Amino acid sequence: MPKIENPLLISLYSYYVEKILAETESIEEANQRLRDLGREIGEQVYLNTEIVEKTKDNVTTREDVAKLIEIVYRVLFDKKPKDVDMKTARGSVRITDDQCVWCQEVNLEGMRGFGYCEVFSGILESILEFKGVDAKVFQELSQATGADTCVWNVRLV
Amino acid sequence: MTKVGRPFVSFAFPDELFPRVKDSINLYKSDLRLMTIDTDRGLVVLSPVDNNWILTVLYVPELQLGLAIAKTKNVLRLLEGIELPPPPEEFEESVESNLQVLESIAINAASVESTEPTDAPLTPTVEVATPPVKEPETTPEPAADLLPPDSFNVQPGTIPERGPQYASALSLDSELYKEMKNLYRNFGFDVLMLVDGDISVEKIADSMFQPNNRVIDLLKWGASKGIISVPQITAEEQAAADTKTSLGRYVKCPRFEGDTSKVEKDDQDIIRLCDGSRTTEQIAESLKVPLPKVVQTVAKYRKHGLKLIGKTL
Numbered sequence: 001m002p003k004i005e006n007p008l009l010i011s012l013y014s015y016y017v018e019k020i021l022a023e024t025e026s027i028e029e030a031n032q033r034l035r036d037l038g039r040e041i042g043e044q045v046y047l048n049t050e051i052v053e054k055t056k057d058n059v060t061t062r063e064d065v066a067k068l069i070e071i072v073y074r075v076l077f078d079k080k081p082k083d084v085d086m087k088t089a090r091g092s093v094r095i096t097d098d099q100c101v102w103c104q105e106v107n108l109e110g111m112r113g114f115g116y117c118e119v120f121s122g123i124l125e126s127i128l129e130f131k132g133v134d135a136k137v138f139q140e141l142s143q144a145t146g147a148d149t150c151v152w153n154v155r156l157v
Numbered sequence: 158m159t160k161v162g163r164p165f166v167s168f169a170f171p172d173e174l175f176p177r178v179k180d181s182i183n184l185y186k187s188d189l190r191l192m193t194i195d196t197d198r199g200l201v202v203l204s205p206v207d208n209n210w211i212l213t214v215l216y217v218p219e220l221q222l223g224l225a226i227a228k229t230k231n232v233l234r235l236l237e238g239i240e241l242p243p244p245p246e247e248f249e250e251s252v253e254s255n256l257q258v259l260e261s262i263a264i265n266a267a268s269v270e271s272t273e274p275t276d277a278p279l280t281p282t283v284e285v286a287t288p289p290v291k292e293p294e295t296t297p298e299p300a301a302d303l304l305p306p307d308s309f310n311v312q313p314g315t316i317p318e319r320g321p322q323y324a325s326a327l328s329l330d331s332e333l334y335k336e337m338k339n340l341y342r343n344f345g346f347d348v349l350m351l352v353d354g355d356i357s358v359e360k361i362a363d364s365m366f367q368p369n370n371r372v373i374d375l376l377k378w379g380a381s382k383g384i385i386s387v388p389q390i391t392a393e394e395q396a397a398a399d400t401k402t403s404l405g406r407y408v409k410c411p412r413f414e415g416d417t418s419k420v421e422k423d424d425q426d427i428i429r430l431c432d433g434s435r436t437t438e439q440i441a442e443s444l445k446v447p448l449p450k451v452v453q454t455v456a457k458y459r460k461h462g463l464k465l466i467g468k469t470l
Contacts, residue, residue: 021404021469025404107466109433109468
């Protein structure tokens with residue numbers, strides 16, 4: 001077993017995932033509940049970290065968004081995502097992480113479409129909102145369900 | 158019919174087919190195992206019951222060959238362990254009095270297991286179908302604690318088994334048979350004939366070209382009457398069914414993917430059950446060990462290739 005980073009976070013998060021899965025009726029609903037959880041956590045994150053000081057007051061361009069995402073990564077996980085792609089798709093930024101913190105050592109079978117790490121979508125969405133950016137974030141791929149990397153799509157509205 | 162192809166008791170088996178059946182029997186004599194003859198009236202399946210008797214059944218032409226054979230085999234299985242006396246020296250072919258001889262045998266043999274007259278041809282309507290039983294009374298043990306159909310857990314992969322009332326449900330003069338016929342017409346009979354403890358619901362449905370749900374519906378009813386036995390819904394599953402529809406209960410099942418030779422002797426029993434199909438609770442229950450002991454062992458082997466597989470059931 002590779003060493004799990006931040007085991008307390010992982011233990012807390014898997015507890016919430018299981019709770020939500022037990023209370024929801026569909027994969028989509030569970031994904032949404034995890035994003036909602038992330039939005040609530042996002043507020044705490046924004047209040048408790050130096051993200052506010054490290055980022056520009058006015059985040060407007062996709063470059064600004066990409067920069068903000070890297071700062072969130074630095075502050076929360078002390079690392080960089082594998083890739084933040086803002087060129088391929090107009091109006092959206094795609095984050096790729098092959099060492100995602102949220103789904104370490106999680107193996108799901110037969111749960112296609114379930115975004116195990118959707119909580120991060122919510123966190124990001126909420127932080128972006130505090131920075132005045134209207135965006136929808138959702139997870140496209142998760143290593144928990146067998147993908148090589150975790151991918152989130154930040155769609156700028 | 159007898160081993161030389163003389164009809165002893167016949168239920169609406171068309172007379173004109175007897176010569177053909179007899180010829181076929183003579184052709185194979187002692188080598189006869191299971192034979193099918195394609196006739197213009199349908200498919201005839203011949204199968205020797207013992208050294209003296211051959212069961213001859215005519216199925217409707219639309220019935221699939223595999224299904225016809227499966228049904229015949231099931232009748233044979235019902236006959237297992239029942240000794241039939243040899244045919245009398247002299248008898249008139251296919252007369253009613255022969256039936257009485259059989260009935261007396263049937264009454265003697267009728268305990269839980271049903272008895273089959275030696276010759277039970279099926280009319281082209283499937284209706285008088287392979288009557289396996291000539292039991293004068295309904296089965297002895299009435300199932301005491303009958304549960305409603307919905308308390309049984311029948312999935313496409315479930316393998317139904319015969320229950321205490323199985324024989325009774327297949328005897329044409331029983332109340333149970335009448336009830337089944339009322340509710341499901343001949344479909345009930347046809348499905349029950351395929352229940353043998355080996356074949357899954359899905360396969361039964363497939364071989365009958367019927368939707369799984371229809372078979373499941375019938376089997377749940379059958380289970381509620383004690384005709385077949387299938388697993389019951391556990392309290393947990395019931396709770397899960399109440400709270401959610403499409404998303405099943407989320408469970409985590411340990412699966413060991415490491416080197417089994419490195420597992421300590423004391424832990425082997427637990428690790429052996431870590432195949433990704435059981436939860437830690439289920440492992441604890443089946444080994445009758447406390448849950449903390451299982452969790453302890455599972456945790457110990459995490460670094461030796463033990464994964465936790467999450468899934469919804």
